[in-house]
Amino acid sequence: MTDSKTAPQGAEPQVVALARALLSCPSVTPDAAGAIEVLQDFLLPLHFSLQVEHTPNGTTNAWIVHGFDAPVFVFGGHVDVVSPGDLSKWTTPPFEPDVRDGKLYARGASDMKGSVAAAACAFARFVREHPDHPGTLAMLITSDEEGDGLEGTARMVKTLRRWGVHIDWCIVGEPSCAARFGDTIKNGRRGSLNGRLVVHGKQGHVAYPQLADNPVHKAAAFLAELSSRVWDEGTEHFLPSSLQISNIHAGHGVVNIIPGELEVLFNIRYNTCWTQERLIEEIEAMARRRDLSCEFFWKSSAQPFVTRPGRMTRVLSEAVERVTGCRPQLNTAGGTSDARFLSTISDETVEFGPMNATIHSINECVGVDELVLLEEIYLETITRLFLDEE
Ligand SMILES: [Zn+2]
Numbered sequence: 337m338t339d340s341k342t343a344p345q346g347a348e349p350q351v352v353a354l355a356r357a358l359l360s361c362p363s364v365t366p367d368a369a370g371a372i373e374v375l376q377d378f379l380l381p382l383h384f385s386l387q388v389e390h391t392p393n394g395t396t397n398a399w400i401v402h403g404f405d406a407p408v409f410v411f412g413g414h415v416d417v418v419s420p421g422d423l424s425k426w427t428t429p430p431f432e433p434d435v436r437d438g439k440l441y442a443r444g445a446s447d448m449k450g451s452v453a454a455a456a457c458a459f460a461r462f463v464r465e466h467p468d469h470p471g472t473l474a475m476l477i478t479s480d481e482e483g484d485g486l487e488g489t490a491r492m493v494k495t496l497r498r499w500g501v502h503i504d505w506c507i508v509g510e511p512s513c514a515a516r517f518g519d520t521i522k523n524g525r526r527g528s529l530n531g532r533l534v535v536h537g538k539q540g541h542v543a544y545p546q547l548a549d550n551p552v553h554k555a556a557a558f559l560a561e562l563s564s565r566v567w568d569e570g571t572e573h574f575l576p577s578s579l580q581i582s583n584i585h586a587g588h589g590v591v592n593i594i595p596g597e598l599e600v601l602f603n604i605r606y607n608t609c610w611t612q613e614r615l616i617e618e619i620e621a622m623a624r625r626r627d628l629s630c631e632f633f634w635k636s637s638a639q640p641f642v643t644r645p646g647r648m649t650r651v652l653s654e655a656v657e658r659v660t661g662c663r664p665q666l667n668t669a670g671g672t673s674d675a676r677f678l679s680t681i682s683d684e685t686v687e688f689g690p691m692n693a694t695i696h697s698i699n700e701c702v703g704v705d706e707l708v709l710l711e712e713i714y715l716e717t718i719t720r721l722f723l724d725e726e
Contacts, residue, residue: 351707352440354378355453359433359442363416366487368396368479371415371449375400375477378456382463389495395480395487399496402463403472407504409718410474411455412489412678414481417444418696425698439701447695450702451509451710452477458714462722469722471504481674489674493681503682505648505721507714508675511692517706518660522687523649524573524642524668525676526605529612531619532633539596551598552586558626559584559600562619567606573642574607574668607668608640638672641679648684648721655716656688659709664688688713 354374363369376386379400389397420430420443428434430443440450452475459473476496480488496503512520535555540548559581567577583601587593604615616634623630643649645666656664670692679685690706 348435349704349708351453351457351711352435352704354456355440355445355450355702355707356433356442358415358449358453359440359444360431361415362431363444363479364419365416365483366391366393366395366480368415371479372396372398372477375415375452375456375475379460379475382460383467384459384463389492391480391487391491393480393487395478395491397479397488397492398475398477399492400475400477401472402459402474403469405471406502407471407721408474408501409471409721410476410503410506410678410682411459411714412476412506412508412674413448413452413455414478414488414674415444415449415452416479416482417447417449418482421698427699430700435704438704440704440707441699441701443700445694445700445702446511446690446692447700448509448511448689450707451511451689454707454710455507455509455714457711458718461711461715462718466719466723471722473718473722476678478674485674485677490677493677497681501681503678504684506675506678506682506685507648507652507717508673508678508685508687509689510673510675510687511689511695512687513689513691514693516660516662517691517703517709518656518662518664521649521652521656521664521666522668522670522673522675523645523666524608525638525640525670525672526574526577526607526668527610527612527640528637528672529604529606529615530635530637531602531604532635533600533602533623534631534633535598535600536629536631537594537596537598540594542592542594545594548594550594552595554628555598555600555630558623558628561622561626562602567604568609571607571609573666574609574640577604577606577610579604606640608642610640612636612639638676641676641685642668643679643685646684647726648717649686651720652686652688652713652717655713655720659712659716
């Protein structure tokens with residue numbers, strides 16, 4: 337076991353040192369807690385320019401740019417992290433990064449300050465070698481990704497649109513790999529729609545059902561239909577859409593009252609066969625066909641997006657394969673990310689980052705090797721995008 341405190345600091349790769357500096361900031365959403373300043377101190381001496389936006393809920397958004405004209409490459413990332421939870425369960429404190437057995441441990445190590453450090457180091461090396469490179473290299477960094485996400489990248493995308501920025505290529509550094517580093521590039525994400533259903537009945541005594549109207553009985557067949565329905569067969573890029581009921585509640589905890597109301601919570605992860613509007617229309621029509629006296633309340637948490645694989649996806653895939661020896665698969669599984677916002681102003685948007693095995697968990701970590709290789713992959717990708725004649 338190597339102890340970071342006794343290891344010679346000079347021996348550590350720059351990407352690990354930068355990741356440590358970012359990870360030392362206790363930046364639980366939406367507080368950036370000094371992480372933007374760490375990036376600023378690293379990149380501004382290399383003639384990057386910086387625009388920072390502070391939003392009313394305490395989010396810090398940063399747009400860090402080198403270059404002026406098209407084409408535009410953007411690295412999208414976040415420096416906020418989820419709460420570390422019970423501190424006593426961590427082997428070392430979550431905001432005191434520690435290297436043990438080749439892994440860097442801290443909250444946010446894999447999700448996603450490690451990727452932010454790798455991208456910043458790749459950017460630095462690229463502009464040092466090619467100070468007059470064509471095109472524009474930019475980082476969009478927010479401290480509101482793990483929360484509602486509305487004050488972060490979503491808001492910055494509106495600002496960029498106002499400025500007339502159009503992105504040619506965008507990589508979001510979310511931890512995308514599952515079984516081994518290099519195995520997955522995400523080229524899209526499913527949409528996510530939350531529903532709350534309230535079924536109305538009439539409360540009464542269980543011995544006198546004729547005087548009551550049981551919402552549990554009325555809803556049962558409808559819920560069976562909802563949960564067993566095949567929504568689609570999936571597409572070339574997506575798994576089939578899926579509806580999951582997550583909560584059912586009715587009654588008062590006693591056996592002799594027919595409840596007056598039933599509440600159901602559910603979530604739908606849907607692919608590009610559906611739009612949110614068509615799903616809502618369809619589910620409400622299913623309830624109407626059963627004459628259910630009910631109300632629906634809807635909350636969208638993400639629209640689906642997919643990037644048709646183009647030049648960047650190819651160049652990134654080749655870089656991943658060359659550097660890791662692993663040919664990455666394109667896939668769209670998993671939760672939502674800020675790529676959904678960036679994809680609205682970008683021709684090609686994918687996610688590539690380290691392993692996702694420990695994200696949001698106690699003792700979150702990232703391999704030191706992964707960080708070093710990730711920097712190489714990002715550097716090779718931007719170098720080829722900007723400098724190869726194709
Ligand atoms: Zn993340």
